[in-house]
Amino acid sequence: MTFNHFNRRLHLYLGLALLPWFFMYGISSYVFNHPQTFEQRFKASGVPLWKKRFERHYDVPVPADGDLKELGARIMRDAGLNGSFGTYRQNENQITVYAHTFWWSTQAKYFVNEKRLLAEDRAFRWDHFLTGMHARGGFDQDSFLSDAWAVVIDIVCLGMLLWVASGIYMWWKISIVRGWGWVALLGGVASFLFFLWKM
Amino acid sequence: MDGEDGSGRAPSHARAATCKLIGMISKLIRRTHMYLALFLSPWIVMYALSTMAMNHRKGLEEIFGNGPPKFERLKVVDVPAGVVKADSPRPENAKRLLDALKMDGMHNVPKARADGTLVVVRHPASAPVRITYRPDTGKALIEKQQGRFSFLLERMHRRRGYQHPYGVDKAWAFSVDLVIVVIVFWVLSGLWMWWELKSARRLGALSMAGGLALFAFLVAVL
Numbered sequence: 001m002t003f004n005h006f007n008r009r010l011h012l013y014l015g016l017a018l019l020p021w022f023f024m025y026g027i028s029s030y031v032f033n034h035p036q037t038f039e040q041r042f043k044a045s046g047v048p049l050w051k052k053r054f055e056r057h058y059d060v061p062v063p064a065d066g067d068l069k070e071l072g073a074r075i076m077r078d079a080g081l082n083g084s085f086g087t088y089r090q091n092e093n094q095i096t097v098y099a100h101t102f103w104w105s106t107q108a109k110y111f112v113n114e115k116r117l118l119a120e121d122r123a124f125r126w127d128h129f130l131t132g133m134h135a136r137g138g139f140d141q142d143s144f145l146s147d148a149w150a151v152v153i154d155i156v157c158l159g160m161l162l163w164v165a166s167g168i169y170m171w172w173k174i175s176i177v178r179g180w181g182w183v184a185l186l187g188g189v190a191s192f193l194f195f196l197w198k199m
Numbered sequence: 200m201d202g203e204d205g206s207g208r209a210p211s212h213a214r215a216a217t218c219k220l221i222g223m224i225s226k227l228i229r230r231t232h233m234y235l236a237l238f239l240s241p242w243i244v245m246y247a248l249s250t251m252a253m254n255h256r257k258g259l260e261e262i263f264g265n266g267p268p269k270f271e272r273l274k275v276v277d278v279p280a281g282v283v284k285a286d287s288p289r290p291e292n293a294k295r296l297l298d299a300l301k302m303d304g305m306h307n308v309p310k311a312r313a314d315g316t317l318v319v320v321r322h323p324a325s326a327p328v329r330i331t332y333r334p335d336t337g338k339a340l341i342e343k344q345q346g347r348f349s350f351l352l353e354r355m356h357r358r359r360g361y362q363h364p365y366g367v368d369k370a371w372a373f374s375v376d377l378v379i380v381v382i383v384f385w386v387l388s389g390l391w392m393w394w395e396l397k398s399a400r401r402l403g404a405l406s407m408a409g410g411l412a413l414f415a416f417l418v419a420v421l
Contacts, residue, residue: 012399015389016407020414025246026382033359033375084421102421133418137254149417153254160247164240171233184237192241195374198367199304199324199358 004173011166014159021156028130038127050107050120054079058110058117062095072097079108079119084141102132225395232388235381242378249352259349268350270329270342276300278339283317283332293319296332300339305363324355 015022031038042049060074072087075097085099095110105122122128137153139146171181236243252259282299283292289308296319297303306321317332326346332339344350361372393403 009399009402012389012393012396013402013406015385016393016403017410019386019389019407020411022382023386024414026379026386029359029375029379029382033361033372033379035360036362102418136421137250138256139254140257145417145421149421150254152413152417154251157247157251157254160243164236164243164247167233167236168240171237177230177233180234181237184234185240188238188241191238191374192245195367195371196324196355199322199371 004169007166007169011163011170014162018156018159021152022160024130024133025156028134031127031131032134038125042125042127047123049123051123053106053119053121055116055118057115059115060110062110062112068095071095075108075110075117079106079117081106081108081119084136084143084146100132102129102136105132225391228388228391232385232392235384239378239381242374245352245355246378249349249356252349252352253356259347263347268344268346270344273328273341273343275338275340278332278337280337283334285315285334289317292317296330296339297321300330300341302328302330303365305365305368322354324358325351326354 058078060071060078062071068087068089072085072095075087075095076082076085076099079097081097081099083099083101083104085097088096088098090096090109093111093113095112097108097110099106099108104124105128107120107122109118109120110116111118137150139150141147168185171177171185278296278299282295287295289311293306293308294303296317297306302321304321304323306319309318309320312318315334317334319330319332321328321330327344329342329344330339331342358368359372359375361369363369393399396403
């Protein structure tokens with residue numbers, strides 16, 4: 001097997017193996033680039049975005065500052081929630097734990113002064129399903145599967161870089177397309193630099 | 200319907216024409232796949248590197264610190280009288296201020312301050328620039344946010360949408376749409392090109408099935 005052949009096969013098989021992620025990133029980017037379209041459609045449906053699951057008395061100590069992860073984990077446990085989560089201090093009186101999988105999202109709002117915990121489920125939306133997949137990443141969840149997703153994202157990124165490199169090599173090997181290839185490549189680089197300069 | 204040779208196949212000249220047409224379509228698909236890839240390669244490299252940076256944000260913060268990037272003073276300039284008016288809404292004042300400083304472009308205006316100070320944050324691709332105008336002095340302090348290369352990548356990654364009134368931002372949003380359409384085209388044309396390569400069908404099918412199975416599993420459980 002020559003390097004040229006290896007390069008072509010690498011380009012192809014990598015593309016086929018990572019096709020679901022690449023396709024997902026493409027489709028979900030449309031939702032990010034046209035958010036108003038999807039918001040208007042959802043508003044027109046009349047379905048409330050958040051639906052109360054429960055509301056009850058709750059009292060736990062809140063650290064004055066620093067990492068809220070431990071508090072978030074406790075609220076998750078006490079509220080009977082699972083999945084990945086993030087904990088945010090909305091203001092002095094409110095801690096919000098946002099728990100999510102690709103399929104559902106629940107927020108637990110702890111109102112500190114009122115000693116009240118409110119849990120709300122978010123209505124399922126396909127646009128949120130796609131953007132949720134698109135935005136998911138990182139190694140900050142204590143979960144093997146979340147880490148596995150993050151590892152695959154790294155592989156997809158490396159795959160994209162390899163497609164560019166192997167694609168350029170393949171282009172260079174076809175001498176009859178070099179002229180127009182230069183036009184395309186330099187046109188793309190110039191356009192990108194123009195955006196960097198003018199935005 | 201039987202062909203001229205009674206074999207049940209289309210006549211040989213018709214088959215040859217069909218083959219020629221498929222060959223032309225195939226070549227067109229291959230060339231389009233390649234030229235679009237060459238043109239959009241800077242976008243793909245940017246999206247790949249920025250996604251990696253975001254995927255490893257925690258690690259990068261451990262190395263470089265996780266505080267908000269600081270603003271570094273660039274200069275203080277005099278703002279001509281009448282540019283910022285006490286009775287004008289803040290967005291209009293911000294626009295006039297940016298025009299006067301020849302810095303107009305995508306920006307946001309943080310909450311009003313009690314002392315009447317007007318703060319405008321301009322968002323060029325490179326790094327955010329904060330302009331703080333003080334009505335008592337008539338001067339504007341211009342500061343640029345410091346940051347790592349990964350911040351630039353992340354800003355480019357997150358820049359999208361047609362909501363801003365500036366032509367260059369709308370053109371960028373259009374380029375994002377172009378990338379989206381082309382990604383779908385690459386997927387479909389890639390499948391076409393794979394299927395044409397008979398020798399690669401089996402391993403290709405294995406690669407694709409493996410990828411689909413892993414994707415479906417992770418989407419189901421995460």
